[in-house]
Each structure stands twice: as C-alpha cells, then as structure tokens.
Amino acid sequence: MVNSAVIRDLQNGLVTEARGLGFAAVGFAPAADDPLRSRRLRDWLDAGHHGTMGWMEDRAEVRQGPHSMWPEARSVIALGMSYAPETDPLALADSSDRARISVYAQGRDYHDVMKKALKALARWMVAEARRLGLEEPQLKVFVDTAPVMEKPLGQAAGIGWQGKHTNLVSREHGSWLFLGAIYSTLPFEPGDLHDDRCGSCNACQAACPTNAFPAPYQLDARRCISYLTIEHKGPIPEEFRAAMGNRIYGCDDCLAVCPWNKFADAAARNMSFLPRAELVAPKLAELLALDDAAFRQLFSGSPVKRIGRDRFVRNCLIAAGNSGDSSLAAQAEALCADPDAVVAEAAQWALAVLRAGP
Ligand code: B12
Ligand code: SF4
Numbered sequence: 484m485v486n487s488a489v490i491r492d493l494q495n496g497l498v499t500e501a502r503g504l505g506f507a508a509v510g511f512a513p514a515a516d517d518p519l520r521s522r523r524l525r526d527w528l529d530a531g532h533h534g535t536m537g538w539m540e541d542r543a544e545v546r547q548g549p550h551s552m553w554p555e556a557r558s559v560i561a562l563g564m565s566y567a568p569e570t571d572p573l574a575l576a577d578s579s580d581r582a583r584i585s586v587y588a589q590g591r592d593y594h595d596v597m598k599k600a601l602k603a604l605a606r607w608m609v610a611e612a613r614r615l616g617l618e619e620p621q622l623k624v625f626v627d628t629a630p631v632m633e634k635p636l637g638q639a640a641g642i643g644w645q646g647k648h649t650n651l652v653s654r655e656h657g658s659w660l661f662l663g664a665i666y667s668t669l670p671f672e673p674g675d676l677h678d679d680r681c682g683s684c685n686a687c688q689a690a691c692p693t694n695a696f697p698a699p700y701q702l703d704a705r706r707c708i709s710y711l712t713i714e715h716k717g718p719i720p721e722e723f724r725a726a727m728g729n730r731i732y733g734c735d736d737c738l739a740v741c742p743w744n745k746f747a748d749a750a751a752r753n754m755s756f757l758p759r760a761e762l763v764a765p766k767l768a769e770l771l772a773l774d775d776a777a778f779r780q781l782f783s784g785s786p787v788k789r790i791g792r793d794r795f796v797r798n799c800l801i802a803a804g805n806s807g808d809s810s811l812a813a814q815a816e817a818l819c820a821d822p823d824a825v826v827a828e829a830a831q832w833a834l835a836v837l838r839a840g841p
C-alpha cells in the first residue's frame with residue numbers, strides 16, 4: 484500500500500526539481516494505453532505516411548502506449564524544454580544567398596541536453612523516494628529515439644494539446660517545446676487536460692509549402708521538408724525541390740505561424756538552445772564547400788551532424804538551385820563529380836536550374 488500523501492510530496496518536489504534542471508513544462512499521466520491513440524498510429528502507418536522511417540513500423544506494437552512497452556509502469560511524467568526563438572524563424576525566407584537551418588538545430592543537440600537532465604531527475608527521484616521511506620521506484624527515461632509517442636503523452640499529461648500541425652502546443656510556450664518522458668512504477672496523480680485551442684484557425688496548414696497535411700491533425704511525412712531534408716536518404720523527389728526554397732535542415736513554417744507563439748515566454752528558454760552565431764544565417768557558398776572533416780567540425784554537438792556530409796550537401800545543392808544565384812554554378816559544377824551519387828545528381832539538377840536562369 485503506497486501512502487498517497489507521501490507520493491504527493493514527492494510529486495510536488497519533483498516539479499520543483501525538474502524546473503531547476505531546465506524543464507519549462509512538467510505533467511503527469513496514467514501509464515494505461517489509449518485505444519484511440521493506438522488506432523491512429525496504426526492508420527498513419529497503414530497509409531504509408533511514415534515513408535522510409537521503417538523504425539516507426541518496426542516496433543509499432545510497443546510504440547502504441549506505455550503498458551505495451553512496460554506493463555509494470557503506473558505513471559508517465561511528461562516533460563518539455565523550451566527553445567523559443569528570439570527572432571522570426573521565417574525572416575531569411577527571401578535571402579537567397581543564405582541557408583535556413585531550423586530553429587531546433589541551431590543550438591546544442593536536444594537529445595544530449597534532455598537525456599542528461601532526465602537522468603539527473605530520475606536519480607533525484609530514487610534518492611527522494613528512499614528518503615521518504617518509499618519502495619525504490621523503477622524508472623525509464625526517453626527522449627525522441629525510443630518507441631514512445633511523446634506528443635500524445637504530453638497531451639495526456641496536460642502540458643499542452645496536439646495542434647493541427649500535430650505538434651504539442653502550450654499556452655505558455657507556444658509550439659517551441661522539446662519533449663521527453665519518464666515512465667515510473669509510482670502512481671502519481673494525473674494532471675488536468677489542456678483544451679484543444681486551435682478552434683477555427685488553420686494557419687499551420689495554410690503555411691505548409693508542400694501541402695503535407697492531408698487533413699487537420701494528420702501529417703504525411705513523405706511530403707514534409709523536415710522529413711525530406713533529415714530522414715530521407717535518396718534523391719529528393721523533384722516535385723518538392725522548388726518548394727524547399729533555402730531550407731536545408733528541417734522546417735519551421737507550420738510552427739512559426741502558430742498564433743499561440745505570441746504567448747511563448749522567451750525567458751523560459753533553456754540556455755543550452757541559444758543559437759550558435761554561425762548557424763543562424765550561414766552562407767550557402769560556404770556550406771557547399773564543406774568536406775567530411777569540415778562538416779563534422781562545424782556541426783560538432785549539433786543535431787545536424789546526424790545526417791552526415793553527403794545528405795547535408797545534397798540539401799544545400801537544392802537550395803543553390805532555388806537561389807537563382809549564378810555565382811553558385813561553379814560550385815555546383817564541381818560537385819557533379821562528387822563520389823556520392825545522390826550529391827552528384829543534386830549538383831546536376833542545381834546546375835541545370837541555374838543555367839536555365841530565372
Ligand atoms: C517521426 C517524427 C517526425 C517525422 C513525422 C512527424 C509526425 N508528425 O509524425 C518528421 C521527420 C516529419 C518530423 C518532423 C518534425 N519534428 Co518530429 N518527431 C518524430 C517522432 C520520432 C515520432 C512522432 C510520431 O510518433 N509520429 C506518428 C504519428 C502517428 O503520431 P502523431 O503525429 O502524434 O499523430 C497523432 C495525430 O495524427 C493524431 N490524430 C490523427 N487523426 C486525428 C484526428 C483528430 C480529430 C485529432 C484531434 C487527432 C488526430 O493522432 C495521432 C496519434 O496521437 C517524435 C519523437 C517521439 N518519439 O515521439 C519527434 C517529435 C514529434 N518531433 C519534434 C519536432 C520538433 C519536429 C519538427 C518541428 C522539427 C523541424 N523543425 O523540422 C518537425 C515538425 C513537423 C510536423 N509538423 O510534425 C518534436 C515535437 C515537439 C512538440 N512540441 O510536439 C518531437 C516530439 C521530438 C521531441 N522529443 O521533442 N518528426
Ligand atoms: S515542417 Fe514545414 S513542410 Fe513539414 S509540415 Fe510543417 S510547414 Fe509543412
């Protein structure tokens with residue numbers, strides 16, 4: 484029998500500790516699976532909306548909910564770190580000599596920052612439970628890479644709602660939260676749910692350059708620039724190349740136009756995600772010149788390093804083709820002989836577009 488007053492003390496202390504570790508949002512949800520959530524995941528996979536992200540399908544049974552992964556789990560602690568930008572992420576849209584790296588990737592890699600903080604919080608919980616005379620809790624911490632549906636869990640824990648762009652929106656932090664979760668054997672009290680406050684707004688759907696939303700709250704990843712620039716390994720399908728503009732890593736458009744960002748508290752931003760000056764408005768010409776070693780050096784500690792030099796230069800070549808800047812033609816021509824076939828193909832495309840002129 485667990486003493487509920489002691490659990491409440493631990494829960495209150497945990498919120499304070501989490502804030503001290505840099506989390507802007509903390510909520511609690513039951514660990515039970517949700518059949519609606521499971522069905523929607525299945526429908527999304529059956530429609531093929533995950534594209535080549537086979538890892539989404541591989542462990543789909545486990546991904547559908549906490550109990551499917553770990554039947555002993557009794558509660559989920561959902562956590563968010565803010566990366567609210569100080570400037571408009573869309574400001575560089577018309578700067579053809581510059582490349583756009585999505586806001587989330589301009590600072591330190593959130594996987595590293597959040598994992599460290601989640602582990603520190605888990606250690607604190609174990610020590611505190613011991614101090615309060617509770618049985619030692621079992622805990623599992625997750626950020627992004629495990630088969631866990633972090634957005635619906637964040638919603639179930641009351642830290643926001645899934646907006647029509649499918650990401651979690653919070654009244655205090657807008658669309659700019661990274662999410663993580665801790666599964667626990669302790670029976671924490673669930674929080675109040677956030678209402679869906681999208682109403683009649685459809686700004687995110689209207690802003691999407693590739694029409695990646697077949698319906699509100701549903702994303703066809705195969706059409707999403709974030710997927711195309713980060714996850715997709717082969718040549719970028721021609722139908723999306725012009726729409727990519729100068730976005731070379733991820734895309735912020737559907738998040739940036741969300742009206743709830745007006746209320747995003749910039750002071751709550753975790754300082755680890757301050758943008759690195761050289762990644763805010765990098766020159767396309769300089770990025771096209773990166774070899775493997777220079778790529779690794781520039782993106783050390785950044786999520787961008789995960790895609791490797793070849794995929795990155797492929798993306799930069801699409802942006803070069805879209806730039807209309809004939810001074811980039813010489814670099815595109817040189818890259819036509821790149822040993823990587825996907826880079827070479829993107830270079831040929833960029834060169835042909837630049838030579839054809841406006
Ligand atoms: C796969 C993935 C992607 C894929 C697919 C995105 C997607 N929407 O599924 C791609 C590569 C495209 C992607 C892009 C981005 N991602 Co991503 N991605 C993930 C990952 C690993 C899994 C997401 C997932 O489970 N998708 C499967 C689908 C089925 O789930 P879902 O979107 O929640 O679907 C729900 C809705 O469709 C809903 N639904 C369906 N029909 C209906 C109908 C109604 C009426 C309603 C109400 C709901 C509803 O039900 C489904 C189940 O709940 C998570 C990390 C994680 N482990 O959770 C990060 C994650 C979602 N990504 C994140 C981020 C930041 C991004 C980008 C903003 C990065 C960028 N700037 O480029 C973009 C945003 C693009 C977008 N609009 O979604 C964050 C989101 C944080 C937040 N506040 O929500 C996460 C949580 C990573 C993290 N740890 O912080 N991502
Ligand atoms: S991230 Fe960009 S491409 Fe993907 S859904 Fe949002 S606006 Fe569309």
Ligand code: SF4
Pocket residue numbers: 646647648652680681682684685686687688737740741742743
């Ligand atoms: S832009 Fe509008 S519809 Fe999209 S998530 Fe924000 S409030 Fe909802």
